[in-house]
Amino acid sequence: MNQIFQRMSKPKGNKTASTGNGPVPRATIGRLSLYLRQLESLDERGVETTSSNQMGAALGITDAQVRRDLTYFGQFGQPGIGYQIPELIMAIRQILGTDQPWSVALVGVGHLGRALLGYRGFVKRGFQINHIFDHDSQVIGQVINGLTVSSINDLSDTVSAHRIKLAAVAVPASAAQEVADLLVESGIEGILNFAPVTLLLPDHVKLVEVNLAVQLEQLSFLVINESAMVSCSSISQAPKQDALSSNS
Amino acid sequence: MNQIFQRMSKPKGNKTASTGNGPVPRATIGRLSLYLRQLESLDERGVETTSSNQMGAALGITDAQVRRDLTYFGQFGQPGIGYQIPELIMAIRQILGTDQPWSVALVGVGHLGRALLGYRGFVKRGFQINHIFDHDSQVIGQVINGLTVSSINDLSDTVSAHRIKLAAVAVPASAAQEVADLLVESGIEGILNFAPVTLLLPDHVKLVEVNLAVQLEQLSFLVINESAMVSCSSISQAPKQDALSSNS
DNA sequence: TAGATTGTTAATCGATTAACAATC
């Protein structure tokens, strides 16, 4: 069991948690994000309590799945009552690591980069883009959303000086591996990659790929196969990787 | 068996295909996109033949998985030889429905919309954004990437007149459901949704959600759980839906 | 021929769900 599991294992201090729970399915993490969004929406409307049944219904999954997903991390509900929404929101944020803000470096300030800069969903979830970099001397020095574009040459110093852990890579495919190498050298811990290339990274640097062409191909497949699945969220499913609680 | 399966079932005309193959796993479709990207890359370098072993190694999956994925749709290889790359590329394109171009309507021409407009990966994969719409009268009439921004009021007429099947929704969360309703009324068949809301759509309209906050939360989870999985592509995994070959 | 690699089966592995005692 690693840090987060220990931290979350007895949130109510009333039971021994997750004995024999086994590894966390990958899909569970994606669903936790969706639970969180749903819970935040209920919270904004002033709802104070919910049930696994209600949460599942909103996302098209079973109540058993919701409860199972949560119990990988502890016990958050009250039998007969359900879940206290503010409490569960805090718990899920802690599990996902968004109970504290993350500073994110953005590399590549084209349209996609600017879209990410302007995306309020990031800030809302505790991700703050604090440093932006580009290769293009025409762009360097520009101020966008209150941030000055730095030269890619400064990336290494800035990332290591500020101990930035996360980066979003929004550069052309041809430059992505080079940028990734720079980030790795500078001590980055996780990369969100938008470039349509398979990045090669050391094991200790985590990677999430966002591949828009893949998403659109999923959609065209669904459309031409009328009988196929109804919808499809962006919960990630990796090419076979170790299960979540296995060792890296 | 539906259209595509019949079409693909005997690509080499030499065997009875996919008897008892069962439904196509959802993850298989996502991997087909990745195979395609890998194959195109090999093809560009002039490589003519590959093997399940080579393809799997490039994506970190087993050779058995690659072969299994392909045999849901037919027999594309030669024992002892492997796969002819150009032939397999064509076959996968046909499976995914990208052997013919798709016309895509884009709704919302903010930074994200512009990023999508400029994304060469779409065109390369046969997706062409031919119509763009926005709500903002300041933006309507502007020419972006050779396309004139139309009023959202014209969306319905344009989509139905041109029988456009796919749309990308890149509007704020608050407007997304309204836009989706408009698209559905106009006869759209598939929606790629970038707005962070759960869209409600009739069953016959397919949906793929791209949720950037979810992706970043996956990344932060991975980073704070050092022992977690190494990486994570954007192959979609839905909250439980029907399997691919089941009926809609 | 010997070596390589496919397509496919059966075995394994992992994730989801139904069911229910425990609890409020």
Add this chain to the structure above:
DNA sequence: TAGATTGTTAATCGATTAACAATC
């Protein structure tokens, strides 16, 4: 109390993989 709902187990379902005969 009766009704609701949890946490958890065992059963089910689905996806991956090892192994191998068939084939080039």
